[in-house]
Amino acid sequence: MNLPPPRKSFRETQFELREEAILDATNRLLGDKGYEAMSMDDIATEVGIAKGSLYKHFESKEALAGAVMVRLLEQTRAALAAIPSDRPAIERLEALLRWTLSQRLSGSVPHLPSTSPALQTSLMSNREYMDSLMTLSDEIGEMIQRARAEGAIRASLRDEFVLYTLYARTCDPTLEFLKAGGAMSDAEIVEQMVSACFRGMAA
Amino acid sequence: MNLPPPRKSFRETQFELREEAILDATNRLLGDKGYEAMSMDDIATEVGIAKGSLYKHFESKEALAGAVMVRLLEQTRAALAAIPSDRPAIERLEALLRWTLSQRLSGSVPHLPSTSPALQTSLMSNREYMDSLMTLSDEIGEMIQRARAEGAIRASLRDEFVLYTLYARTCDPTLEFLKAGGAMSDAEIVEQMVSACFRGMAA
DNA sequence: GTCTATACTGAGATAGAC
DNA sequence: GTCTATCTCAGTATAGAC
Numbered sequence: 001m002n003l004p005p006p007r008k009s010f011r012e013t014q015f016e017l018r019e020e021a022i023l024d025a026t027n028r029l030l031g032d033k034g035y036e037a038m039s040m041d042d043i044a045t046e047v048g049i050a051k052g053s054l055y056k057h058f059e060s061k062e063a064l065a066g067a068v069m070v071r072l073l074e075q076t077r078a079a080l081a082a083i084p085s086d087r088p089a090i091e092r093l094e095a096l097l098r099w100t101l102s103q104r105l106s107g108s109v110p111h112l113p114s115t116s117p118a119l120q121t122s123l124m125s126n127r128e129y130m131d132s133l134m135t136l137s138d139e140i141g142e143m144i145q146r147a148r149a150e151g152a153i154r155a156s157l158r159d160e161f162v163l164y165t166l167y168a169r170t171c172d173p174t175l176e177f178l179k180a181g182g183a184m185s186d187a188e189i190v191e192q193m194v195s196a197c198f199r200g201m202a203a
Numbered sequence: 204m205n206l207p208p209p210r211k212s213f214r215e216t217q218f219e220l221r222e223e224a225i226l227d228a229t230n231r232l233l234g235d236k237g238y239e240a241m242s243m244d245d246i247a248t249e250v251g252i253a254k255g256s257l258y259k260h261f262e263s264k265e266a267l268a269g270a271v272m273v274r275l276l277e278q279t280r281a282a283l284a285a286i287p288s289d290r291p292a293i294e295r296l297e298a299l300l301r302w303t304l305s306q307r308l309s310g311s312v313p314h315l316p317s318t319s320p321a322l323q324t325s326l327m328s329n330r331e332y333m334d335s336l337m338t339l340s341d342e343i344g345e346m347i348q349r350a351r352a353e354g355a356i357r358a359s360l361r362d363e364f365v366l367y368t369l370y371a372r373t374c375d376p377t378l379e380f381l382k383a384g385g386a387m388s389d390a391e392i393v394e395q396m397v398s399a400c401f402r403g404m405a406a
Numbered sequence: 407g408t409c410t411a412t413a414c415t416g417a418g419a420t421a422g423a424c
Numbered sequence: 425g426t427c428t429a430t431c432t433c434a435g436t437a438t439a440g441a442c
Contacts, residue, residue: 015425034320036239039417052420053426061418090405114376115318117237154398154406160384161395162404164377171376173317174367181363192364195357200403201365202293203357218407242435253409258437260407 019057021047026068030109035065035116062122066129068109073132076100076111080139089147093166094194096140100170101190105179110171137163169197222260224250229271233312238268238319265325269332271312276335279303279314283342292350296369297397299343303373304393308382313374340366372400 008016025046029038040061044051058064079099083092104110113119123129144162147153153162178189211219228249232241243264247254261267282302286295307313316322326332347365350356356365381392 011425037320040419041417050427051418052428055419056425059419112376114374115320117240117318152406154402154404157395157399157404158387160386161377161381161399164380165399165404168375168377172371173315173374174364174371177367178364183363184361192360196360196364196368196403197399198403198405199357200399200401201357201360201368202401203355214407243437244435252407254436255410255438256408262437264436 018047018049022054022057022064023068023071026064027072027109028107030065030068031104031107035113035119062119062126065113065119066123066126069113069123070126070129070132072109072111073129073136077132077136077139080136088150088152089143090150090152090198093140093143093147094198097166097169097194097197098190101175101193102186104170104175105186105189112167112171114168114171140166165197169193221250221252225257225260225267226271226274229267230275230312231310233268233271234307234310238316238322265322265329268316268322269326269329272316272326273329273332273335275312275314276332276339280335280339280342283339291353291355292346293353293355293401296343296346296350297401300369300372300397300400301393304378304396305389307373307378308389308392315370315374317371317374343369368400372396 022043026038026043029042029046032038033042040051040054043064044054047054054064058067076096076099080092080096083095085092087095100111113123141159141163144153144159148155148159172193175189175193178184178192179186184192225246229241229246232245232249235241236245243254243257246267247257250257257267261270279299279302283295283299286298288295290298303314316326344362344366347356347362351362375396377396378392381387381395382389387395
Protein backbone atom coordinates (compact mmCIF):
# COMPACT_ATOMS: atom_id res chain seq x y z
CA MET A 1 0.00 0.00 0.00
CA ASN A 2 2.95 2.33 -0.32
CA LEU A 3 2.12 5.39 -2.28
CA PRO A 4 4.76 6.84 -4.55
CA PRO A 5 6.55 9.78 -2.98
CA PRO A 6 4.63 12.95 -3.76
CA ARG A 7 6.34 14.75 -6.56
CA LYS A 8 6.76 18.42 -5.88
CA SER A 9 5.92 20.95 -8.49
CA PHE A 10 8.30 23.76 -9.31
CA ARG A 11 5.93 26.13 -7.56
CA GLU A 12 6.01 24.13 -4.36
CA THR A 13 9.77 23.93 -4.40
CA GLN A 14 10.06 27.66 -4.92
CA PHE A 15 7.64 28.24 -2.09
CA GLU A 16 9.65 26.12 0.31
CA LEU A 17 12.91 27.69 -0.71
CA ARG A 18 11.47 31.11 -0.05
CA GLU A 19 10.19 29.96 3.29
CA GLU A 20 13.66 28.76 4.21
CA ALA A 21 15.04 32.11 3.14
CA ILE A 22 12.56 33.87 5.38
CA LEU A 23 13.54 31.69 8.32
CA ASP A 24 17.22 32.32 7.65
CA ALA A 25 16.76 36.08 7.49
CA THR A 26 14.65 36.10 10.63
CA ASN A 27 17.17 34.00 12.47
CA ARG A 28 19.91 36.43 11.54
CA LEU A 29 17.95 39.53 12.46
CA LEU A 30 16.72 37.97 15.66
CA GLY A 31 20.25 37.18 16.73
CA ASP A 32 21.43 40.59 15.69
CA LYS A 33 18.82 43.09 16.86
CA GLY A 34 16.55 41.05 19.09
CA TYR A 35 12.85 40.41 18.79
CA GLU A 36 11.37 43.83 19.53
CA ALA A 37 13.79 45.80 17.41
CA MET A 38 13.33 43.51 14.44
CA SER A 39 10.42 44.75 12.32
CA MET A 40 8.53 42.81 9.70
CA ASP A 41 9.79 45.44 7.27
CA ASP A 42 13.36 44.54 8.17
CA ILE A 43 12.70 40.90 7.41
CA ALA A 44 10.93 41.63 4.16
CA THR A 45 13.76 43.88 3.02
CA GLU A 46 16.39 41.32 3.96
CA VAL A 47 14.58 38.59 2.05
CA GLY A 48 13.81 40.92 -0.82
CA ILE A 49 10.02 40.63 -0.84
CA ALA A 50 7.15 42.83 0.27
CA LYS A 51 6.03 42.90 3.86
CA GLY A 52 2.54 41.79 2.95
CA SER A 53 3.90 38.62 1.36
CA LEU A 54 5.39 37.53 4.66
CA TYR A 55 1.89 37.06 5.98
CA LYS A 56 1.14 34.49 3.27
CA HIS A 57 3.84 32.35 4.84
CA PHE A 58 3.45 33.10 8.53
CA GLU A 59 0.36 34.45 10.15
CA SER A 60 2.14 36.78 12.57
CA LYS A 61 5.49 37.98 13.78
CA GLU A 62 5.16 35.71 16.79
CA ALA A 63 4.46 32.67 14.63
CA LEU A 64 7.45 33.45 12.47
CA ALA A 65 9.77 33.80 15.42
CA GLY A 66 8.32 30.60 16.83
CA ALA A 67 9.11 28.72 13.63
CA VAL A 68 12.68 29.96 13.80
CA MET A 69 13.04 28.77 17.36
CA VAL A 70 11.56 25.36 16.57
CA ARG A 71 13.97 24.91 13.69
CA LEU A 72 16.87 25.88 15.96
CA LEU A 73 15.82 23.36 18.60
CA GLU A 74 15.60 20.61 16.02
CA GLN A 75 19.01 21.53 14.63
CA THR A 76 20.35 21.36 18.16
CA ARG A 77 18.86 17.91 18.67
CA ALA A 78 20.55 16.83 15.47
CA ALA A 79 23.87 18.27 16.65
CA LEU A 80 23.51 16.44 19.93
CA ALA A 81 22.76 13.18 18.17
CA ALA A 82 25.82 13.66 15.98
CA ILE A 83 28.20 13.75 18.93
CA PRO A 84 30.03 10.41 19.26
CA SER A 85 28.25 8.50 21.98
CA ASP A 86 31.30 6.61 23.18
CA ARG A 87 32.65 9.61 25.06
CA PRO A 88 31.92 10.31 28.75
CA ALA A 89 28.64 12.20 29.20
CA ILE A 90 30.36 15.29 30.57
CA GLU A 91 32.42 15.61 27.41
CA ARG A 92 29.33 15.31 25.28
CA LEU A 93 27.74 18.12 27.25
CA GLU A 94 30.82 20.23 26.69
CA ALA A 95 30.72 19.47 22.99
CA LEU A 96 27.08 20.49 22.80
CA LEU A 97 27.80 23.78 24.54
CA ARG A 98 30.68 24.37 22.16
CA TRP A 99 28.35 23.84 19.21
CA THR A 100 25.67 26.21 20.49
CA LEU A 101 28.18 28.93 21.35
CA SER A 102 29.70 28.69 17.89
CA GLN A 103 26.27 29.00 16.34
CA ARG A 104 25.56 32.05 18.43
CA LEU A 105 28.86 33.67 17.54
CA SER A 106 28.11 33.25 13.86
CA GLY A 107 24.93 35.25 14.24
CA SER A 108 22.22 32.80 15.18
CA VAL A 109 19.49 33.56 17.66
CA PRO A 110 20.22 32.37 21.22
CA HIS A 111 18.37 29.28 22.39
CA LEU A 112 16.83 31.15 25.26
CA PRO A 113 14.90 34.12 23.91
CA SER A 114 15.75 35.95 27.09
CA THR A 115 16.12 39.20 25.21
CA SER A 116 12.39 39.52 24.95
CA PRO A 117 9.77 38.88 27.60
CA ALA A 118 7.15 39.30 24.88
CA LEU A 119 8.60 36.53 22.73
CA GLN A 120 9.12 34.32 25.73
CA THR A 121 5.46 34.62 26.65
CA SER A 122 4.26 33.86 23.16
CA LEU A 123 6.51 30.82 22.92
CA MET A 124 5.06 29.41 26.11
CA SER A 125 1.74 28.99 24.35
CA ASN A 126 3.28 27.64 21.15
CA ARG A 127 2.53 23.91 21.18
CA GLU A 128 5.15 22.99 18.61
CA TYR A 129 7.87 24.97 20.35
CA MET A 130 7.09 23.57 23.76
CA ASP A 131 7.14 20.02 22.39
CA SER A 132 10.55 20.52 20.81
CA LEU A 133 11.86 22.18 23.93
CA MET A 134 10.65 19.35 26.15
CA THR A 135 12.18 16.72 23.91
CA LEU A 136 15.54 18.43 23.77
CA SER A 137 15.51 19.11 27.51
CA ASP A 138 14.76 15.46 28.20
CA GLU A 139 17.68 14.39 26.06
CA ILE A 140 20.04 16.82 27.74
CA GLY A 141 18.63 15.95 31.13
CA GLU A 142 19.37 12.31 30.55
CA MET A 143 22.94 13.13 29.68
CA ILE A 144 23.28 15.22 32.82
CA GLN A 145 22.14 12.29 34.92
CA ARG A 146 24.58 10.01 33.19
CA ALA A 147 27.39 12.49 33.82
CA ARG A 148 26.34 12.65 37.43
CA ALA A 149 26.33 8.87 37.67
CA GLU A 150 29.85 8.96 36.30
CA GLY A 151 30.78 11.30 39.12
CA ALA A 152 31.55 14.14 36.75
CA ILE A 153 29.13 16.71 38.13
CA ARG A 154 29.44 18.52 41.46
CA ALA A 155 27.06 16.87 43.86
CA SER A 156 25.86 20.15 45.34
CA LEU A 157 24.35 21.36 42.05
CA ARG A 158 20.82 20.38 41.11
CA ASP A 159 19.94 18.87 37.76
CA GLU A 160 17.67 21.79 36.82
CA PHE A 161 20.42 24.19 37.70
CA VAL A 162 22.84 22.46 35.34
CA LEU A 163 20.27 22.28 32.55
CA TYR A 164 19.24 25.93 32.79
CA THR A 165 22.84 27.02 33.05
CA LEU A 166 23.67 25.29 29.78
CA TYR A 167 20.72 26.96 28.08
CA ALA A 168 21.62 30.31 29.60
CA ARG A 169 25.17 30.26 28.26
CA THR A 170 23.79 30.55 24.73
CA CYS A 171 22.37 33.98 25.49
CA ASP A 172 25.20 35.14 27.71
CA PRO A 173 26.03 38.76 26.80
CA THR A 174 29.66 38.05 27.67
CA LEU A 175 29.83 36.54 24.20
CA GLU A 176 28.86 39.73 22.43
CA PHE A 177 31.01 41.93 24.62
CA LEU A 178 34.11 39.87 23.98
CA LYS A 179 33.36 39.68 20.28
CA ALA A 180 32.80 43.44 20.16
CA GLY A 181 36.04 43.96 22.08
CA GLY A 182 37.86 42.32 19.19
CA ALA A 183 40.79 41.16 21.28
CA MET A 184 39.79 37.51 21.21
CA SER A 185 39.06 35.15 18.34
CA ASP A 186 35.77 33.29 18.21
CA ALA A 187 37.53 30.06 19.05
CA GLU A 188 39.20 31.58 22.09
CA ILE A 189 35.91 33.03 23.30
CA VAL A 190 34.22 29.66 23.02
CA GLU A 191 37.04 27.92 24.87
CA GLN A 192 37.04 30.38 27.77
CA MET A 193 33.27 30.17 28.09
CA VAL A 194 33.24 26.37 28.09
CA SER A 195 36.17 26.19 30.43
CA ALA A 196 34.71 28.68 32.90
CA CYS A 197 31.33 27.01 32.73
CA PHE A 198 32.61 23.58 33.64
CA ARG A 199 35.71 24.32 35.65
CA GLY A 200 34.98 27.76 37.08
CA MET A 201 36.92 31.00 37.19
CA ALA A 202 38.80 30.34 40.41
CA ALA A 203 42.16 28.59 40.31
CA MET B 204 33.58 81.34 53.48
CA ASN B 205 31.42 78.33 54.32
CA LEU B 206 27.82 78.92 53.50
CA PRO B 207 25.19 77.45 55.80
CA PRO B 208 23.77 74.20 54.47
CA PRO B 209 20.85 74.99 52.19
CA ARG B 210 17.63 74.40 54.02
CA LYS B 211 15.15 72.49 52.01
CA SER B 212 11.58 73.61 51.84
CA PHE B 213 8.73 71.19 52.31
CA ARG B 214 8.03 71.42 48.60
CA GLU B 215 11.56 70.45 47.70
CA THR B 216 11.53 67.50 50.05
CA GLN B 217 8.25 66.29 48.61
CA PHE B 218 9.66 66.64 45.13
CA GLU B 219 12.68 64.54 45.92
CA LEU B 220 10.63 61.90 47.68
CA ARG B 221 8.42 61.60 44.64
CA GLU B 222 11.43 61.34 42.42
CA GLU B 223 12.76 58.49 44.55
CA ALA B 224 9.37 56.82 44.29
CA ILE B 225 9.49 57.11 40.52
CA LEU B 226 12.94 55.57 40.42
CA ASP B 227 11.85 52.75 42.71
CA ALA B 228 8.81 51.97 40.61
CA THR B 229 10.81 52.08 37.39
CA ASN B 230 13.47 49.83 38.85
CA ARG B 231 10.82 47.30 39.82
CA LEU B 232 9.04 47.37 36.47
CA LEU B 233 12.29 47.26 34.57
CA GLY B 234 13.37 44.18 36.46
CA ASP B 235 9.97 42.63 36.01
CA LYS B 236 8.86 43.31 32.44
CA GLY B 237 11.94 44.68 30.75
CA TYR B 238 12.47 48.01 29.07
CA GLU B 239 10.31 47.74 25.97
CA ALA B 240 7.31 46.19 27.69
CA MET B 241 7.34 48.80 30.43
CA SER B 242 5.25 51.78 29.36
CA MET B 243 5.27 55.25 30.85
CA ASP B 244 1.65 54.56 31.73
CA ASP B 245 2.72 51.56 33.78
CA ILE B 246 5.17 53.66 35.74
CA ALA B 247 2.69 56.48 36.30
CA THR B 248 0.07 54.03 37.52
CA GLU B 249 2.53 52.29 39.82
CA VAL B 250 3.62 55.60 41.35
CA GLY B 251 0.08 56.90 41.46
CA ILE B 252 0.51 60.03 39.36
CA ALA B 253 -0.43 61.07 35.85
CA LYS B 254 1.76 60.11 32.94
CA GLY B 255 2.29 63.73 31.97
CA SER B 256 3.76 64.48 35.38
CA LEU B 257 6.56 62.01 34.82
CA TYR B 258 7.93 64.31 32.16
CA LYS B 259 8.33 67.09 34.72
CA HIS B 260 10.84 64.87 36.47
CA PHE B 261 12.54 63.09 33.58
CA GLU B 262 12.63 64.32 30.04
CA SER B 263 12.18 60.92 28.41
CA LYS B 264 11.76 57.23 29.04
CA GLU B 265 15.41 56.73 28.17
CA ALA B 266 16.55 59.39 30.62
CA LEU B 267 14.43 57.81 33.35
CA ALA B 268 15.82 54.34 32.74
CA GLY B 269 19.29 55.86 32.66
CA ALA B 270 18.78 57.45 36.05
CA VAL B 271 17.71 54.10 37.45
CA MET B 272 20.81 52.41 36.08
CA VAL B 273 23.10 55.12 37.44
CA ARG B 274 21.57 54.80 40.86
CA LEU B 275 22.03 51.03 40.72
CA LEU B 276 25.68 51.36 39.76
CA GLU B 277 26.28 53.77 42.62
CA GLN B 278 24.55 51.44 45.06
CA THR B 279 26.76 48.66 43.79
CA ARG B 280 29.87 50.74 44.35
CA ALA B 281 28.68 51.39 47.89
CA ALA B 282 28.10 47.68 48.42
CA LEU B 283 31.57 46.93 47.13
CA ALA B 284 33.11 49.50 49.42
CA ALA B 285 31.24 48.01 52.36
CA ILE B 286 32.84 44.59 51.95
CA PRO B 287 35.60 44.10 54.58
CA SER B 288 38.86 44.79 52.80
CA ASP B 289 40.93 42.41 54.88
CA ARG B 290 39.62 39.38 52.98
CA PRO B 291 41.34 37.86 49.94
CA ALA B 292 40.30 39.58 46.73
CA ILE B 293 38.60 36.50 45.35
CA GLU B 294 36.31 36.35 48.37
CA ARG B 295 35.42 39.98 47.95
CA LEU B 296 34.46 39.30 44.35
CA GLU B 297 32.30 36.43 45.48
CA ALA B 298 30.67 38.62 48.07
CA LEU B 299 29.92 41.26 45.46
CA LEU B 300 28.34 38.71 43.16
CA ARG B 301 26.27 37.43 46.06
CA TRP B 302 25.01 40.95 46.71
CA THR B 303 24.08 41.64 43.10
CA LEU B 304 22.30 38.30 42.70
CA SER B 305 20.30 38.92 45.85
CA GLN B 306 19.30 42.32 44.56
CA ARG B 307 18.20 40.81 41.30
CA LEU B 308 16.19 38.10 43.02
CA SER B 309 14.33 40.68 45.01
CA GLY B 310 13.14 42.36 41.85
CA SER B 311 15.81 44.85 40.87
CA VAL B 312 16.85 45.53 37.32
CA PRO B 313 19.92 43.56 36.19
CA HIS B 314 23.19 45.45 35.95
CA LEU B 315 23.52 44.61 32.29
CA PRO B 316 20.47 45.86 30.45
CA SER B 317 20.87 42.96 28.07
CA THR B 318 17.13 42.54 27.78
CA SER B 319 16.97 45.55 25.52
CA PRO B 320 19.23 46.52 22.66
CA ALA B 321 17.37 49.85 22.53
CA LEU B 322 18.18 50.69 26.14
CA GLN B 323 21.72 49.50 25.74
CA THR B 324 22.24 51.85 22.84
CA SER B 325 20.78 54.81 24.64
CA LEU B 326 22.91 54.15 27.70
CA MET B 327 26.05 54.18 25.60
CA SER B 328 25.49 57.84 24.90
CA ASN B 329 24.53 58.66 28.47
CA ARG B 330 27.53 60.48 29.94
CA GLU B 331 26.57 59.99 33.57
CA TYR B 332 25.90 56.29 33.09
CA MET B 333 29.12 55.66 31.25
CA ASP B 334 31.10 57.48 33.93
CA SER B 335 29.55 55.38 36.68
CA LEU B 336 30.09 52.22 34.73
CA MET B 337 33.74 53.01 34.07
CA THR B 338 34.37 53.81 37.70
CA LEU B 339 32.75 50.62 38.93
CA SER B 340 34.48 48.54 36.29
CA ASP B 341 37.83 50.01 37.28
CA GLU B 342 37.22 49.13 40.90
CA ILE B 343 36.19 45.59 40.06
CA GLY B 344 39.02 45.29 37.56
CA GLU B 345 41.51 46.24 40.23
CA MET B 346 40.15 43.55 42.50
CA ILE B 347 40.39 40.99 39.72
CA GLN B 348 44.03 41.83 39.24
CA ARG B 349 44.67 41.54 42.94
CA ALA B 350 42.95 38.14 42.99
CA ARG B 351 45.07 37.10 40.06
CA ALA B 352 48.21 38.26 41.85
CA GLU B 353 47.13 36.13 44.78
CA GLY B 354 46.92 33.18 42.42
CA ALA B 355 43.20 32.80 42.89
CA ILE B 356 42.14 33.16 39.25
CA ARG B 357 42.72 30.61 36.50
CA ALA B 358 45.60 31.84 34.42
CA SER B 359 43.94 30.94 31.11
CA LEU B 360 41.09 33.39 31.60
CA ARG B 361 41.48 37.00 30.53
CA ASP B 362 40.67 39.91 32.80
CA GLU B 363 37.91 41.18 30.53
CA PHE B 364 36.40 37.75 30.44
CA VAL B 365 36.23 37.62 34.22
CA LEU B 366 34.78 41.13 34.45
CA TYR B 367 32.10 40.60 31.83
CA THR B 368 31.21 37.25 33.30
CA LEU B 369 30.55 38.82 36.67
CA TYR B 370 28.33 41.47 35.08
CA ALA B 371 26.58 38.85 32.98
CA ARG B 372 25.64 36.73 35.97
CA THR B 373 23.31 39.51 37.15
CA CYS B 374 21.13 39.10 34.09
CA ASP B 375 21.41 35.34 33.87
CA PRO B 376 17.97 33.92 33.08
CA THR B 377 18.85 30.84 35.13
CA LEU B 378 17.94 32.98 38.10
CA GLU B 379 14.37 33.56 36.99
CA PHE B 380 13.86 29.99 35.82
CA LEU B 381 14.94 28.57 39.15
CA LYS B 382 12.87 31.10 41.06
CA ALA B 383 9.86 30.33 38.88
CA GLY B 384 10.45 26.61 39.40
CA GLY B 385 9.88 27.19 43.09
CA ALA B 386 11.93 24.20 44.19
CA MET B 387 14.83 26.27 45.49
CA SER B 388 14.99 29.10 48.00
CA ASP B 389 16.53 32.41 47.02
CA ALA B 390 19.53 31.67 49.23
CA GLU B 391 20.09 28.29 47.62
CA ILE B 392 19.84 29.79 44.14
CA VAL B 393 22.44 32.41 45.00
CA GLU B 394 24.78 29.83 46.47
CA GLN B 395 24.63 27.52 43.46
CA MET B 396 25.16 30.43 41.08
CA VAL B 397 28.18 31.74 42.98
CA SER B 398 29.60 28.28 43.42
CA ALA B 399 29.19 27.35 39.75
CA CYS B 400 30.58 30.69 38.65
CA PHE B 401 33.80 30.37 40.63
CA ARG B 402 34.27 26.62 40.92
CA GLY B 403 32.45 25.33 37.85
CA MET B 404 29.85 22.64 37.32
CA ALA B 405 32.24 19.73 36.84
CA ALA B 406 33.39 17.71 39.83
C1' DG C 407 3.68 70.60 39.22
C1' DT C 408 -0.34 67.99 38.55
C1' DC C 409 -4.09 66.85 35.86
C1' DT C 410 -6.87 65.61 31.28
C1' DA C 411 -6.79 65.49 26.56
C1' DT C 412 -4.39 65.10 22.32
C1' DA C 413 -0.80 65.09 18.68
C1' DC C 414 2.45 62.15 16.45
C1' DT C 415 4.92 58.11 15.17
C1' DG C 416 6.31 53.35 14.29
C1' DA C 417 4.99 48.96 13.38
C1' DG C 418 1.87 44.82 13.02
C1' DA C 419 -1.59 43.41 10.20
C1' DT C 420 -5.05 43.58 6.23
C1' DA C 421 -7.38 44.83 1.57
C1' DG C 422 -7.61 44.59 -3.08
C1' DA C 423 -5.54 44.88 -7.69
C1' DC C 424 -2.89 41.95 -10.72
C1' DG D 425 1.23 34.63 -4.06
C1' DT D 426 3.13 39.10 -4.69
C1' DC D 427 2.68 43.83 -4.76
C1' DT D 428 1.15 48.77 -3.02
C1' DA D 429 -1.63 51.22 -0.08
C1' DT D 430 -4.05 51.52 4.09
C1' DC D 431 -5.99 50.51 8.66
C1' DT D 432 -5.37 50.32 13.57
C1' DC D 433 -3.46 50.59 17.77
C1' DA D 434 -0.15 51.22 21.38
C1' DG D 435 2.86 54.19 23.36
C1' DT D 436 5.94 58.40 23.69
C1' DA D 437 5.64 62.94 24.24
C1' DT D 438 3.33 67.56 24.53
C1' DA D 439 -0.39 71.32 25.31
C1' DG D 440 -3.10 73.84 28.14
C1' DA D 441 -6.23 74.41 32.09
C1' DC D 442 -5.96 74.86 37.09
